[in-house]
Amino acid sequence: MKIYADTNFIARMYLSQFASDDTDGLVELVQQGQLARIPIIWLHEIEVANAWELYVFFSKQPQHPRVTAEQAAAAHADFRDDIRAGLIYEPAAVSTSRLVRAAEELTLRHTAKLGFRTYDIIHVATALELGCAEFWTFDQRAITLAEKEGLRVPASLKRAAKKLH
Numbered sequence: 001m002k003i004y005a006d007t008n009f010i011a012r013m014y015l016s017q018f019a020s021d022d023t024d025g026l027v028e029l030v031q032q033g034q035l036a037r038i039p040i041i042w043l044h045e046i047e048v049a050n051a052w053e054l055y056v057f058f059s060k061q062p063q064h065p066r067v068t069a070e071q072a073a074a075a076h077a078d079f080r081d082d083i084r085a086g087l088i089y090e091p092a093a094v095s096t097s098r099l100v101r102a103a104e105e106l107t108l109r110h111t112a113k114l115g116f117r118t119y120d121i122i123h124v125a126t127a128l129e130l131g132c133a134e135f136w137t138f139d140q141r142a143i144t145l146a147e148k149e150g151l152r153v154p155a156s157l158k159r160a161a162k163k164l165h
Contacts, residue, residue: 003030004127004151005038005136007119011051012138014075017065026136026154030088039092039130040083043122049076094129102129106149116145124149138164 012018013027029035052072058064082088102125103118110116120142127135128149135146135153138161143153 001134002036002130002132003038003134003136004123004130004132006123006139006142007044007047007051008139008142009136009157010038010044010079011048011055011075014048014078015052015055015067015071017067025156027088037086037090038088038136039126039132040089041092041094041126043119043126045083047119048079052076092130094126098129099125106145110145110148114141114144116141120145124151127151137161140164 009023013023026035030037052067052075055065055067056069056072059066059068083091099122103121106121106125107116111121120139123137123142124135124145127146128151133152135142135151136157137143137146137153138157140161143158143161146153
């Protein structure tokens, strides 16, 4: 089964503040070869780096988990190492014109009714274009969109997403 993980999932799996059995168990299945490697596109590479830096920024506010610049840098280095090692991730490419069309179709079908963000639309459109059957995220809106489009989201991730919101 082909799996797609959005940035929300990937960024959290590299920081101990957010580590959980939900991420560790799923990633372990990929590492053991029981599940297909997770496709990585250009958007992940840009967005996860920004996500870690945002965690550093937001950690200056008392209600947010503390993430240091060093932790963010280590997470980024580990992510790059994992891409190079090829045990978890598989570089993937999606035609820009196909992705734009797919994202536009999702937008027109769903955004006015349910208020989806562009990145959620792009990630779900990418998963569909890559032929993925399962979608990994901790983002409640992304879960809703993915399921509306027929992608399966593990129950453990849905439960974890509800706890976060």
